[in-house]
Amino acid sequence: MTRRPALTVVGATGGAGSVMLQILSQHADVWGEVRLVASARSAGRKLLVRGEECEVLALSEEALDGADVVVFLAPDEIAAHWAPVAAAKGAVVVDSSAAFRMDPDVPLVVPELNPHAVRMRPRGIVASPHPTTLAMIVTVGALHAEFCLSELVLSTYQAVSGEGQAGVEALRRQISLVAGTGLGTSPGDVRRAVGDDLGPFAAPVALNVVPWAGELAEDGWSSQELGLRDELRKLLDLPRLPVAATCVRVPVVTTHSVSVHARFENEVDVARAHEILATAPGVVLFDDPAAGEFPTPADVVGTDPTWVGRVRSSPDDPRVLELFVCGDNLRKGTALNAAHIAELAAREFTAR
Amino acid sequence: MTRRPALTVVGATGGAGSVMLQILSQHADVWGEVRLVASARSAGRKLLVRGEECEVLALSEEALDGADVVVFLAPDEIAAHWAPVAAAKGAVVVDSSAAFRMDPDVPLVVPELNPHAVRMRPRGIVASPHPTTLAMIVTVGALHAEFCLSELVLSTYQAVSGEGQAGVEALRRQISLVAGTGLGTSPGDVRRAVGDDLGPFAAPVALNVVPWAGELAEDGWSSQELGLRDELRKLLDLPRLPVAATCVRVPVVTTHSVSVHARFENEVDVARAHEILATAPGVVLFDDPAAGEFPTPADVVGTDPTWVGRVRSSPDDPRVLELFVCGDNLRKGTALNAAHIAELAAREFTAR
Ligand SMILES: NC(=O)c1ccc[n+]([C@@H]2O[C@H](COP(=O)([O-])OP(=O)(O)OC[C@H]3O[C@@H](n4cnc5c(N)ncnc54)[C@H](OP(=O)(O)O)[C@@H]3O)[C@@H](O)[C@H]2O)c1
Ligand SMILES: NC(=O)c1ccc[n+]([C@@H]2O[C@H](COP(=O)([O-])OP(=O)(O)OC[C@H]3O[C@@H](n4cnc5c(N)ncnc54)[C@H](OP(=O)(O)O)[C@@H]3O)[C@@H](O)[C@H]2O)c1
Numbered sequence A, B: 001m002t003r004r005p006a007l008t009v010v011g012a013t014g015g016a017g018s019v020m021l022q023i024l025s026q027h028a029d030v031w032g033e034v035r036l037v038a039s040a041r042s043a044g045r046k047l048l049v050r051g052e053e054c055e056v057l058a059l060s061e062e063a064l065d066g067a068d069v070v071v072f073l074a075p076d077e078i079a080a081h082w083a084p085v086a087a088a089k090g091a092v093v094v095d096s097s098a099a100f101r102m103d104p105d106v107p108l109v110v111p112e113l114n115p116h117a118v119r120m121r122p123r124g125i126v127a128s129p130h131p132t133t134l135a136m137i138v139t140v141g142a143l144h145a146e147f148c149l150s151e152l153v154l155s156t157y158q159a160v161s162g163e164g165q166a167g168v169e170a171l172r173r174q175i176s177l178v179a180g181t182g183l184g185t186s187p188g189d190v191r192r193a194v195g196d197d198l199g200p201f202a203a204p205v206a207l208n209v210v211p212w213a214g215e216l217a218e219d220g221w222s223s224q225e226l227g228l229r230d231e232l233r234k235l236l237d238l239p240r241l242p243v244a245a246t247c248v249r250v251p252v253v254t255t256h257s258v259s260v261h262a263r264f265e266n267e268v269d270v271a272r273a274h275e276i277l278a279t280a281p282g283v284v285l286f287d288d289p290a291a292g293e294f295p296t297p298a299d300v301v302g303t304d305p306t307w308v309g310r311v312r313s314s315p316d317d318p319r320v321l322e323l324f325v326c327g328d329n330l331r332k333g334t335a336l337n338a339a340h341i342a343e344l345a346a347r348e349f350t351a352r
Helices: A014-024 A076-088 A114-119 A131-146 A160-178 A189-196 A221-237 A270-279 A331-350 B016-026 B076-088 B117-119 B130-149 B160-178 B191-195 B223-236 B272-281 B330-351
Strands: A007-010 A034-038 A046-049 A053-057 A067-074 A092-095 A123-125 A148-155 A241-245 A258-266 A283-284 A307-315 A317-327 B007-010 B032-038 B048-050 B054-056 B067-072 B092-095 B126-127 B151-158 B243-246 B255-263 B283-285 B306-314 B317-327
Touching: A007 A014, A007 A076, A014 A034, A014 A046, A014 A160, A014 A331, A034 A046, A067 A076, A067 A331, A076 A092, A076 A123, A092 A331, A114 A331, A123 B191, A131 A148, A131 A221, A131 A258, A131 A270, A131 A283, A131 A307, A131 A317, A131 A331, A131 B076, A148 A221, A148 B151, A160 A189, A160 B160, A221 A241, A241 B255, A241 B317, A258 B243, A270 A283, A270 A307, A317 A331, B007 B016, B007 B076, B016 B048, B016 B054, B016 B160, B016 B330, B032 B048, B067 B076, B067 B330, B076 B092, B076 B126, B092 B317, B117 B330, B130 B151, B130 B223, B130 B283, B130 B306, B130 B317, B130 B330, B151 B223, B160 B191, B223 B243, B255 B272, B272 B283, B272 B306, B317 B330
Parallel strands: A007 A034, A007 A067, A034 A053, A067 A092, A092 A123, A148 A241, A283 A307, B007 B032, B007 B067, B032 B054, B067 B092, B092 B126, B151 B243, B283 B306
Antiparallel strands: A046 A053, A148 A258, A258 A317, A307 A317, B048 B054, B151 B255, B255 B317, B306 B317
């Protein structure tokens, strides 16, 4: 006899959480009870999911009782503490935070790439990669399967919603301050207009780009730059792949972009790369600059797939491809990948 | 006996032109007569230079008479036609457009790098590089002199004023349309708000990044991407240097940034790179992420030097350095470099 597994979403009130509620309302419904959890601040709020109002519970031991699958869309430190609690209660935990991604006993899963890894979870926890990794991994993984990657050089264009609602609100406040002004052409004028109101960013983000994301890790690298390297190595099972990333925040609300310089063991050609990308699952190839076709965040936001364009090679080195990829950091970048993983886990219950 | 040479500025009314007028008012005054020229649309306008009002002349054969040095800060096709006319009249022409940069009989000059090339001008024309090249060349040139470059991978973050006043106005209009709204999170919402009003860009630039700058060149590369490669090769005298550039427009008014991945023949170390950059002329080293120090356009705009930060190396390859550079595209990127070249040429007259 099969039964529908119970799902608990921790962080249901956030940016990624609200996308998760949409997804739960739109995808084929595999779930029994769906429970919504957030901080005590949100307890008692009512949110719409699967066409019904559902009351938000404050995160606690009891709130995690009875769940078969628990998805965390919450800050790192919340997931670090509560994911093992949920796992100890017997749930399969899907965590989209950074807390467990590099734990050797936690699989890092992208269902298009390594769906079977979901079952290999000694701690009961499955991690979902960072949105920047997710913007590029299916594209790069498909090319790797054919040509064998030997090096990546990456520069990112990361949206402010990567820092949650706080990031979005900071950009909106700052844009209101600079809109309709002549700002952006004199020394310090944007800084003066924005003042100390930087939100979660290290510098003003309106009319600016900020070459910093995360914390200082080591030797001048940021945590997100090294995280991107480490996640790509783990997902591709290439533990020594050279990956040089520069993470930059840009004044885009949602959708991360990455300029990718990929070197392979074998010679590549653009026509074959196009064929591979045109059929890769979850990838949209949008690559005809003569017709104005290349991905931009404004066109990609709100869509499920990741998009790739500007595919080109150079006579300088026939083993190199350049690509520009975009992925909605709240959809495939967070909630959608977590939902895909949770749906894989749900099959274990319905198959029992 | 020495005399002060006469200077004519073509394009005096534009974005780069107005910075040139500031520079002429601020630098040590080496000039005799200064004449301002623009299109017939601007004829009769009065602009302030060196503390005096000066009437703008329409570009014509006569407007170019009598000049010792003519600086073009005007569109490519205007420079292509009129620079040889000015040269035929005996003037030294300094052109900041793309029209002559790759002409083998026209030196491409960055005074910090190759000042003597100003005198080797068989056509009477000296070209100034593209602002993106100028944002990085002094930094990269100084490191090359010590470590010997072998490869560059570049991703740019280019400001809208790179497309002149039209680009600035397009961004300002678009920002007014999206400020104070919830735009940027739903499919197509920014495109709908902006409508067809794209200005000189291939896609909306407010709340967006556009991985396209210039025209379609060959095999999917844009003219600016190949231009950046070709200018760097010419300036560094490394005709086969592998340079893979991805040019991206961002919603910044003024100041281009470049994420630079530089591979050298020799092993590099960050401490030595810091020493070199700290003393390179016209470069500001701003590199202490722990103290929030890295260059951003908002801090660099309006300043003369180019700025470099995020200098780091990786255990993956001890011959590689990562850098993030910013340069004001209207100052060192256009008007200031042209002024520096013009001042070198002026010495030829004062030394006679
Ligand atoms: N957005 C991205 O691009 C991105 C990137 C990487 C990883 N992620 C992961 O996804 C998470 C959510 O991202 P987001 O953009 O949705 O952030 P967000 O908009 O700031 O939402 C944070 C969510 O976590 C909940 N939360 C905060 N403190 C809590 C606590 N003490 N106990 C229980 N719940 C708490 C919040 O509930 P309240 O509303 O009650 O405060 C809210 O539901 C991130 O924290 C991160 O781990 C997101
Ligand atoms: N801005 C950059 O980052 C950048 C980048 C690369 C190269 N450049 C070079 O610098 C030039 C100026 O850039 P900008 O940003 O100052 O552009 P801009 O603001 O659009 O100004 C263009 C200037 O050229 C003049 N002009 C246009 N058509 C003319 C004509 N038919 N005859 C005479 N003058 C004419 C304009 O005069 P009116 O006001 O009378 O129209 C104006 O003074 C560019 O065209 C390019 O060659 C600039």
